[in-house]
Every structure is written in C-alpha cells, then in structure tokens.
Amino acid sequence: MKKGVDYTGVTIVFLCHDGEGNFLFAKRSTNCRDEHGCWDCGGGGLDFGETVDQTIHKEIKEEYGADVLSCHFLGYRDVHRKHEGSPTHWIALHFLVHINASQVKNCEPHKFDDLKWFPYGQWPEPLHSQLPYFLEKFGDKIHPQSPLFS
16 A cells, blocks of 8 residues: 555655745755656655654654754645656645754755755745645745744
8 A cells, every 4th residue: 555645645844944044945866756856845754653743853854964943834735646647645744944054964865966045935946846836825934034933
C-alpha cells in the first residue's frame, strides 16, 4: 500500500526562514520523483507513530542540517494531483519555520541541485507546481511583517 495513492497521505510542508525576511528553497534534482529543476520548500511524509513536531525537526535536520528555532502552523490543504498517471490525495500541513541559517547546508545533494535564500516576494523560478497555491493561501502569514515573525 502506498501513501497518497492507495490511501490519503499526510505530508508536512515547511517554509524555512532566517528571521531576516529570507526564505530557503531547494532546487529539485533529476533524482526526485517529479518536477525536476523546480524550486521547492521542504517537506516530508508523516510516518506512523511519529509526531508532526518530530517530523518537522527530523526533516529539516536531514535536508538542511539546521536546528529549528521556532515553528508556526499556517494551516492545511487538500492536495489532489496526478503522479505517473494515477490520482493522488494528500493532506498537507503547512508550517513557517525559523531555522539557524548559519547551519544550513545541502545534506541531500542526491535530491537537491542547489539551496538558496530568497527575499520575500522574490521567489525563484520555476516554482514547484504546488507552491503558487501555498503562497496564495498563506502569503499574508509568511510576510516578514506578519505577527508570526515577532
């Protein structure tokens, strides 16, 4: 049985920032399952028995080698897509996460061709197909002048 295909999967999506108004994006390599060359924020599937908080900390450490300084829940989205011709359904839990920027490195070079910081509103291109939906829904909450940054 496969998450998101045979049953609804739960994914944790995090947009990391440095506390100064810059956001971290990863460029997907050809080893990723799809959307090669697109810039994406971080994420990972929620495993049985693991808490959401544990998943956030684990995934950020695995992907970026960084410690979480603070974390804010933004909301959720139902994500319906097709992958290799099959419909998929995920519940995406979205978070804004302040990380220790001095620790950031590409810990998964097989998955990411590059990691870069971008100022709010100056998003990289091309974006992963789901990021415009994320930015439309949560753009006001991730703005550096949002109460979540204080």
